[in-house]
Amino acid sequence: MVRRTGRRPGNPDTREAILIAARSAFAEKGYDGASIRAIATGAGVDPALVHHYFGTKDKLFLATMNSPMDPLDVIEEAANGSRDEIGIRFVRTFLHIWDGPGGKAGVALLRSAVGNEWATKLFREFIVTQILRRAVAKLGLDPAEGELRVVLAASQMAGMAMTRYVIKVEPIASAPAEALVAALGPTVQRYLTEDLPGVFPEA
C-alpha cells in the first residue's frame, strides 16, 4: 500500500512548529529556495529533527500542503506490475486514497493550489522540479516524450478530482470506483505508454 504522507507520530508541538516554519519558508522562498536548515532555525529545532519527523524535503513539502498522498508513491505502485495495466492500477490507487479519509485533505489541497497565486506557483514549481523527471524515470518512459505523457495523465486525474471530489457533479460523484477505473484506466494508459500520433513524431 501507498503510505499516507505527514502521519508520522512524535511530539505534536515540535512537529507543528516545523510545519509552520516550513509553510512560511516555502511561501517566501519557493520550493528550491527554502532549505531544511533555515526551516529548522525558524522552528527553533535541530535540522536532524526535521529529517526525523518528515524525511526528505519533498515529504515535508507534501506535509505542509496536507497532501493525502505522495504522487511518486502512487506512480511507483502503478509501475509495479504488468506494463499494460499501469493506467488501471494508477487510477485504482488514486481513487482508493481520495475515496478514503485522505479525500478531505485532497480537496483542501486542490482548493488552495487553485485558489491563491502563491500556492499555485509553489505547486507548479514542486511538480516541475520534484515530480515530473522522477515520474518519467519510475515509469521507464522515453525522456523526450515522458514529461508531456505524465502531465496528460495528471490532467485527467486532476479533472476527476475536480468533478468527483471538489464540485461533486453527479453522476460522477457517486459512481462506483471500479466504473471510473474502467473509464479512466485506458485513458491514463494511452497517455503514458501508447502511440500518440499527432502528439509525438511517429517512430
Next chain:
Amino acid sequence: MVRRTGRRPGNPDTREAILIAARSAFAEKGYDGASIRAIATGAGVDPALVHHYFGTKDKLFLATMNSPMDPLDVIEEAANGSRDEIGIRFVRTFLHIWDGPGGKAGVALLRSAVGNEWATKLFREFIVTQILRRAVAKLGLDPAEGELRVVLAASQMAGMAMTRYVIKVEPIASAPAEALVAALGPTVQRYLTEDLPGVFPEA
C-alpha cells in the same frame, strides 16, 4: 463560430446593475431560486430589459460568472459534423476559446468555482440542472448513459484547463493546441460515443 457570452453592447450602467443584482440573487437563492423578475427588481429595471441585455437566465448566469463560453454552444458546434470526430471538434473549439482572450476569464471562473463553497455549489447546480440533460440531447446520447458520458468528458476538459491555464505546468502549458487536440480528442470521443465496458452493461 461560438459566440462569447456576456459581450452584448448596451448601456454599461444598466448592464452592470443587472449583473450585480443577479450575482447577489444567485448567491442567495441558488440558480433555480433566483428569478429574472426578482433580479430586475433588485436592479431597478423592467424584466424585459434583463432579457434584452442577457437573453435567457442561463446566459445571464454565465455572464455573472464571466464565463468565456456557453458550454452548450461548444457542444452544439462539436455535434455539428461527422459523429466520429465529435471529440476532436470539441477539444479544438474549447482550446480555441481558452487560448484566446477568453482564457483569462476562464481561469477566474475556475478559481472561483473551486475557491469558495457557495460558488462551487452554484456551479454544480447550474451544471446539473442546465447543462447535462441538454448536452445529452444535443449529442443524441442514450439517456441512460449520457450524463455520465458528458461528465467524464467534462472531467478531462476541466483537468486540461487546470493544468494548462491555471497551474500552467510545462510541457502542457505551451504545447501546440493541435498536439492537445490529437491527445485529448480520442479521449473525449471515447467517453461520449464508444463502448465503455465495465462502465455500462454491454449491449
